Amino acid sequence: MSVKFQKAFGWTVDRRGIVWALLLCLTAIAAIGYLAPEMVWKLFEPAPAAVNEKQPSQQSTPRQAAPIVDVVSISDSEVILVIDSSQFFTVDGSQALKACVAALEELDYVESVLWVDEIPPLNIFGLRESFFPGVHASERQFEEAREAALAHPLVGGQLLSHDGETTLLMVKLNWFFVESDEAVTDGLRRAVKSALKNFPSNDFDVLVTGSVPMYLTFITSQEANRFKYQIIGYGMVLLMAVILFRGFRAVMIVAIAPTLGVFWTLGLVSYFDLQDNPFIDIVLPILLSMVGLTDGVHLMVEIRRQRASGLPEKQAAKRGIQKVGLACLLTSLTTAIGFGSLSMAHHRVIREFGWASVLGVIVTFIAVITSIPLACSTWLGKSIHHGHERGLIDRNLSRISVIIDFVLRHSRVVGILGIVITFAFTAISLTLRPDDRRTTGLPMKSEAARAIDHMDQAFGGLEMGFVEVTWKAEVPSDSPEVLKVVTEIDDTLRQEPLLGSPLSIRSFIDALPGDGDFEERMPLLELLPPPLKRAYYSPERRSAKIQFRVQDLGIAKYAPVFERVREECATIARNHPGFSVRLGGEPVRRWESLFQIVMDLVYSLGSASLIIFVVLSLAYRSLRLGLISIIPNIFPLAVTGVYLVVTGQTLEIVSVCAFTVCLGIAVDDTIHFLTRYEEERAELQASGGGSEREAIRRAFIGTGTALIMTTAVLVVGFATVMFSDMRDQRIFASMAGLTISAALFGDLVFLPALLSLFGNSDRSPDEPVDAGLDPEDGETTDAITSEPMSPATFDR
Structure with missing residues (x-):
């Protein structure tokens, strides 16, 4: 030196x-x-580029659009209210639950609330009926209503836990009317608590989670x-x-x-x-x-x-x-x-x-x-x-x-x-294995984290993964083979205990009366209401989706599960020429990133x-x-x-x-x-x-x-x-x-x-x-x- x-x-x-x-x-x-700092940002902002409008001859021909349908989705809500009670299917319990939904819908910044009673009937010709009987119904009628709700593929295991004691209120927000962060968490909770004051005999426990509350x-x-x-x-x-x-x-x-x-x-x-x-x-x-x-x-x-x-x-x-x-x-x-x-x-x-x-x-x-x-x-x-x-x-x-x-x-x-x-x-240190959890970025005792833990127990998880099936143009979209491929994938997912409540067109068709082979069951797809059918089946894009839930156990625990599912899906695709199968979703993406975590450590430590x-x-x-x-x-x-x-x-x-x-x-x-x-x-x-x-x-x-x-x-x-x-x-x-x-x-x-x-x-x-x-x-x-x-x- x-x-x-x-x-x-x-x-x-x-x-x-x-x-x-x-x-x-x-x-x-x-x-x-x-x-x-914006004073400095403005000094380096590029000048706006001139807009060159395309001539009519240069414009691309628009693709044929699918019919505009407001599909029923259980994965795109911004706030989820997790309500726990053993009294949903009682006179007071059902009325209290309806009052909670009504209180939420009265808020100007709540665009919609998806809950058990908002699910359309399975038959396109059927009329929507409430899953909750009137105030004069007997205990037997309420029990039958409970069984009917759990039998609905979009309710049982999705909006209502399999034991019937936890339900979800899926809230979409109108951000134009949202005036504060507190409104979309404490504001929603206060509205529900205020409605429940009129039903003092009910023991509703309310937790708020979802993408917005977690953030x-x-x-x-x-x-x-x-x-x-x-x-x-x-x-x-x-x-x-x-x-x-x-x-x-x-x-x-x-x-x-x-x-x-x-x-x-x-x-x-x-x-x-x-x-x-x-x-x-x-x-x-x-x-x-x-x-x-x-x-x-x-x-x-x-x-x-x-x-x-x-x-x-x-x-x-x-x-x-x-x-x-x-x-x-x-x-x-x-x-x-x-x-x-x-x-x-x-x-x-x-x-x-x-x-x-x-x-x-x-x-x-x-x-x-x-x-x-x-x-x-x-x-x-x-x-x-x-x-x-x-x-x-x-x-x-x-x-x-x-x-x-x-x-x-x-x-x-x-x-x-x-x-x-x-x-x-x-x-010894080299034996460390990578992992990732959604709740690691949240205080462990926070309401959002506790709600996620409760959803893991009651529904099999908050996060959603999916398997997407696509087929070539030579395969008709109403071919029975589409249902057969979806069914085989659905069976594969149901064999994995860590994957919760798989949902697909197969789930809806199976809930309809009758039985038979795939050729006889595939036409029943036309009986499904478009909001249900098009959430999991899009003939214009020649695709179908099978959705499943994932618990927040650490994504490393799902590594062998996803490996088995991916291998089975590849086998199914090989057995059905003209079909492609892809495993996707946020949990799958995080699993695929685990290897990158290790490589990041190796590269950063090695190079440093x-x-x-x-x-x-x-x-x-x-x-x-x-x-x-x-x-x-x-x-x-x-x-x-x-x-x-x-x-x-x-x-x-x-x-x-x-x-x-x-x-x-x-x-x-x-x-x-x-x-x-x-x-x-x-x-x-x-x-x-x-x-x-x-x-x-x-x-x-x-x-x-x-x-x-x-x-x-x-x-x-x-x-x-x-x-x-x-x-x-x-x-x-x-x-x-x-x-x-x-x-x-x-x-x-x-x-x-x-x-x-x-x-x-x-x-x-x-x-x-x-x-x-x-x-x-x-x-x-x-x-x-x-x-x-x-x-x-x-x-x-």
Whole structure:
């Protein structure tokens, strides 16, 4: 590493005017992003393109349109009210249910409500009759009505649970009249509760879910967590810093950098319109605070040492940034590489988080190397070294140094053990399997999540998958073979217990009276009302659809199910020339994306690890050091992988994100240790004394305080997110805390052993080491001067 390159960092102290201008400029740009980012968007909006109208001869001939029919669909509602009761088929219960529907339909923003009594009759010539008898009906009549409702293919298992005790009200909204988010959740619930007041004897339990409530629940929880956990996290970090530094002024200066980094990043991210990303809104601010605080602590520890040695404020700040600046640059570079590898992911949330994190790391690095030296070089830096000798870690560093003494005495055993454990843990981590659930992005105790769980039990799931059958033009749409193919697929789906309530034209035809072969049953299709028939059969497009429900058990559990269904469908298609069969739907799409989750992790970790290895090898001009750094960087990730395996967790999107982010953070401690090791080795060689192991020991003492400080602060900061009600955020926080803790162990135990074992040592690993212990009283001493050792000793 070039001495001139290190000294170049002194410009942040020598050129204060430029630093002030840079800080003010970035702050102003970020402030505009918070207040009015559209001002910048308008500058880059392209001019509207001229409209070239086609000549009549160029216009394409319109395709023959299918008849306009308002089909009955149970999968396109925006809000679902899940009502649970054992009294639907009683006089009071049926009247209460009708009153609930009437109350909903009176709301101007409710376009329609699909429920049991809105289903058309199976026969086109039949009249619609209510499934609920009149108020004077007997219990027997209500029981017969219940059986009739359950026998209807679009009611039993679809709008009414098989036990008859849960029903669904499928609500479509008229968004023109929706005035607030609260209206489509609490407003609907209040309308139903108000109607139920007239029926006090009924025990209706009402839950609201669906695509809109789930989205609003996610956004509401995200907004609540965004500020709550940031305040808690920052408060805990500040408290930990005060305890560790034992100097209020030093804490406030260190806090400037992460504060500016978070402020700048969120302001700049606003220009890119990256909303509704839980990682950017909640995790990124805490993550950048930790990253900025890590480098800030290392820089402050060094500046305090320089002040304690007697240097004035400006010289101490300049000397501190020159000694630590290069390490901060390398840590920011490798962290950005780790985050940047997320940009290769196929999942939009991860890609956006990756790019935002790269931007955040860059501006946070700028904040660290400018604001902290600038503040320390002024009157604020006069007393920052006060309390230096009373720091919790500094006072106990001599006790902690027994670790390095033990490691250097047993470097061969410790080094080989580190390699073996890392490879063994990595092998165990590779057994992780990917998974995905709809409710992972929702608070586990939220109403929307509880409703989904109830629908899993009562209906076989909220999500819908389908199998689409298409046929060639030479196959008549009224061919009995169409019904035969649909029936074979329907039978296949019914053999899978995890697939709930398959629904197709076969279901409706079977519900009609009569029996016979497919040639005799196919004409019955013409008796079905168009709203029912065309929901699952479209002769103009030569297609038919078989729909089924999927529970939120984790999509990995459906992998063998979907594999079997797909294989059976392929067999059916081969047995019926002219027909094509396709398995589709949102659950199927998520299943197909599971492999991509694993590949995203492999690509991101692999590419990031390779690039980091190259960067470290070039930075230290040593392939040997680059190879040595692999173990302490992979070890913490392997530990976290084993934790996931032991606790029975799976590899989810948040896990992929956390692994890559943790790699970027874990390598920071390694870089600071290696940088200090290189400096100490150069100084020892220049002075003509000391050994390779003495350089390792000095690096341990020189960086130990900052490494332990930053790890403690980082773990406490991430631990605050563990109180979140969002499962994804708790997983991310637990993985980050465990990885950072394991990284400290790897860098203070395995890394020194590997440097001693495989570095350019001037003695064999088994040769006794002068650990710097005075034989008389065991006091830690400088191996060169035999004077009592303190961290400031190494700055002479």
